Amino acid sequence: MIQAHELSKAYVDLHRGEFVALDGLSFQANRGEVYGILGPNGAGKTTALRILSTVLQPTGGSAIVNGYDVVTQPSQVRRQIGFMSANTAVYDRMTAWEMVEYFGRLYGIEDEPLRERMEDLFERLQMQEIRDLLGAKMSTGMKQKVSIARAIVHDPPILIFDEATSGLDVLVARAMLDAVAELRDQGKCIVFSTHIMREAERLCDRVAIMHRGRLLAEGNLDALREQHDQPDLEELFFELIHQQEAVVTA
Template sequence: MIQLDRLTKKFSDFKTGERLALDHVSFDVKPGEIFGLLGPNGAGKTTCLRILSTVLKPSSGSAIIAGYDVATHPAQVRARIGFMSNNTGIYDRMTAWELVEYYGRLYGIPQAQLTQRLETIFSTLQMNEIREVLGSKMSTGMKQKVSIARAIVHDPPVMIFDEPTSGLDVLVARRVIHAVESLRDQGKCIIFSTHIMREVEKLCDRIAIIYRGRILAQGSIEELRDTHHQRDIEELFFELISACDAEEAEHLRANEDSINPGLDDTSTNVEVRP
């Protein structure tokens, strides 16, 4: 349902020059599966998810969602995905019901069908007691529930969660995790990005460890443990990242040597003209 093939994104910045935020990233995710993107700050997770949600265009490679290419068919892709991050907007002056209904209308769902859909969502996410609560009066936990409701109002087959538990207390984070699990049980195809090891171990069917825009390893937690002979997923994460840093440092050294081969040669002559 989601297929990434050598997806690459370069940013050009006049200060830092060209930056490779995603470097030939490939993976696929099936319906009824939670695929975890695990990486530290700056690894490339958000860039990847922004391309999948059609906010950014890839520099090269492709991403296909539910049969549509994100670069050439963004409208069809948007209709089939639900996106939620930890800062998905909630409007102060709308109640929970109004806000979710508003998004349903944006997706063009006919009113009778939309009301039915809202009833189902508000019951499933146990939101009935907050129907009339205004955005400005919502607790963080309420806001998260409304954000999830908003992301699933059009019943998309694909869900994208970008660090949805970041900054939440354990109780609220737990509720979000349970909501994600129940979406998987309904057969949704889910990408879940995080830097929290415990979450991937608990939640994800397969994961990709991403760093410096590259996928360093991917598979089920058990496969990764077996392949890398490391039971502790946190240790495995640090080992892979350290190896990547060492490789990068070696690469930089080799580059410097090829650019300045004679730097150590003290016999270099410098001619000074008057």
């Protein structure tokens, strides 16, 4: 469903000159799996996912999302995905219902199917209470629910979550992870970036570990543990990062 090939992104920075945020990332994510992208802050996770959601353009490489090219067919790509990150907020001066309806219409859903879909979503995500509540009056948990509803209102085959649990309390984060697992069970292809190892262990079928824009390791969690002879994912993560740091320093 997602094929990224040698994706790169470089910026021109006043101090550092050309700064490579993403350096030749290649991976494939399939239907019915959660593909985790693990990495510390600044690893290039957000850049990679922004490229997949066509918000940014790569400076090298290519990515195909459900058959559409992220560079030449951005509108079609955006119809295939639901994107949610810490940077995708809800509108303060719109109610939950209005916001989800607005995005549903932008995805081109007709009135009646949209109303049915929204009724179903609001019921499943237990959002009926906040239906007419303005975004400005919502708690973080409520906002997160609205964001999920907004991202899946068009029932996309692919979902991209970029550190979606960042800043959430334990209860809301758990509800969020449950929602992701449910979507995976529905056969969606999910790309889930995080720097919290427990989330990755709990949710991801396969993971990619990234640091300084590069892919350090990729594969099934058990296979990775076995390959690196390290049962603890967090330790495995640190080892890989340190190895990379040593290479860079040398």
